[in-house]
Amino acid sequence: MAKVIAKRTGTKVTTGKVRLSYAHLFEAHAIEGNEAKYSVSVIIPKTDIETLKAIKAAVDEAKEMGKAKLGNKIPANLKTPLRDGDAERPDDEAYENCYFLNASSKNKPGVVDAYVQPILDATEVYSGCYGRLTLNFYAYAASGNRGVAAGLGNVQKLEDGEPLGGFSRAENDFDAVEEVTDDFLG
Structure with missing residues (x-):
């Protein structure tokens, strides 16, 4: 497989290799009574400089494009999606040495291998699992x-x-059985 490299076009980013958490990609999921959406927490290694750089540039562009919504200026306390896993989830080793963000959509994402x-x-x-x-x-x-x-x-x-x-997958829980018999007592 070719090396997976992040790329950005305006406010759209294709990530490098990331890990998925809280993945709700095939069925919309509602959180705390909010509207049901497709969503995922994206765990990005701090070593993936290209993905992080692309995300930061896309966030900056979104701020500029959204100035009208933001009161024609960018507030100093503006919430941004990229968060530090070491600071916000210190007890979860999946987030260790990683940044993360939550992404959602009302539209079902395409999912491919x-x-x-x-x-x-x-x-x-x-x-x-890992993906982009x-x-x-x-x-x-x-x-x-x-x-x-x-x-x-x-x-x-x-x-x-x-x-x-x-969670565990069935294929990881069991070994193949060579012979299966119908005789329960035998």
Whole structure:
């Protein structure tokens, strides 16, 4: 497989290799009574300078493009999506030495494998696997909150990873059985 490199076009970023957590990509999920959306927490290693640089540049562009929503100036306390896992989730080793952001969308993302073939089985893409995503950053002003958010585009699964949250996959729990008999008493 070719090396996965981040790229940016305006406020749209295609990440490098990241880890997925709280993945709700096949069915919309509502949090605390809010509208149901497709969503994922994107865990980005601090060593992935290219992805982080692309995200920061896209966030800056979203701030500029969204000045009208933000009161024609960029507030000093503006909320931005990129957060430090070491500071905000110190007890979760999945976030160690990583940044993270949450991305969501009302629209169902396209989900493909490393060969760009559609993934139809929701169990194939889970919290803990690795992939890359397209994200679109935009300014918002709602209910007194102002900031930049990450919209979820599409997802490409690159490889399996240790499942997060105690979930395990059936193929990891069992070994193949050579012979199965119908005789329960025998």
